[in-house]
Amino acid sequence: MTDKRALRLHLRAARADFEPHALTIPDALRGRLAPGLVIAAYVPIGGEVDPAPLLAIARTAGCVIALPHVVDRATPLRFLDAAGTLGNGPFGLRQPAADATVLAPDIILTPLVGFDRRGNRLGQGAGHYDRAFADHPAAWRIGLAWSVQEVPGLAPDPWDVPLHAILTELEWIIAMPCHAPPAGPMPS
Numbered sequence: 001m002t003d004k005r006a007l008r009l010h011l012r013a014a015r016a017d018f019e020p021h022a023l024t025i026p027d028a029l030r031g032r033l034a035p036g037l038v039i040a041a042y043v044p045i046g047g048e049v050d051p052a053p054l055l056a057i058a059r060t061a062g063c064v065i066a067l068p069h070v071v072d073r074a075t076p077l078r079f080l081d082a083a084g085t086l087g088n089g090p091f092g093l094r095q096p097a098a099d100a101t102v103l104a105p106d107i108i109l110t111p112l113v114g115f116d117r118r119g120n121r122l123g124q125g126a127g128h129y130d131r132a133f134a135d136h137p138a139a140w141r142i143g144l145a146w147s148v149q150e151v152p153g154l155a156p157d158p159w160d161v162p163l164h165a166i167l168t169e170l171e172w173i174i175a176m177p178c179h180a181p182p183a184g185p186m187p188s
Ligand SMILES: Nc1nc2c(c(=O)[nH]1)N(C=O)[C@@H](CNc1ccc(C(=O)N[C@@H](CCC(=O)O)C(=O)O)cc1)CN2
Pocket: 012, 042, 043, 044, 045, 046, 048, 068, 070, 073, 077, 091, 093, 111, 112, 123, 124, 125, 126, 127, 128, 129
């Protein structure tokens, strides 16, 4: 199974079948949470890892939470303040109202379909996160996935921007130890 479409189908099924596990939030991440830091999260669909435990810690640390707002496949997503009431969006998503405040994320918690240990990522295929990463190059890109979503190697496309780290129920996988975003090097 080499083509992306087939791999997506297979990994979405593995993700949906996986029984949710508790997440251990690594000190490396916990230690970075500070008042005013903007964390872009997501409301899970299709068996995705629920970032809620991490968000609870982030809120206590004074972070501001943003959520993606999507119009359709072609339109770039915007990260909007999650504080207001959420409504229904396309693809079964829950998202902020279109007129909520636009925020620039410092950390982008990224839902994954698949990943490899080098930080390559398979998403929904609309390019929403590819474009969001290009728009916010200084943000830390942290993927959340179940361990069953790991594949040995994904061939990156020219537009792919790799993840800095991936959090699974088993591991905190640092993919880019040498990359130092403005906030400082990703601690191990
Ligand atoms: N929870 C969550 N929020 C997210 C994403 C995501 O992957 N997960 N996105 C990621 O980019 C963006 C929304 N983009 C999306 C683009 C395409 C499809 C999509 O094609 N969905 C399939 C069903 C997928 C499934 O079964 O899991 C469909 O509607 O046919 C979904 C989201 C922003 N918000």
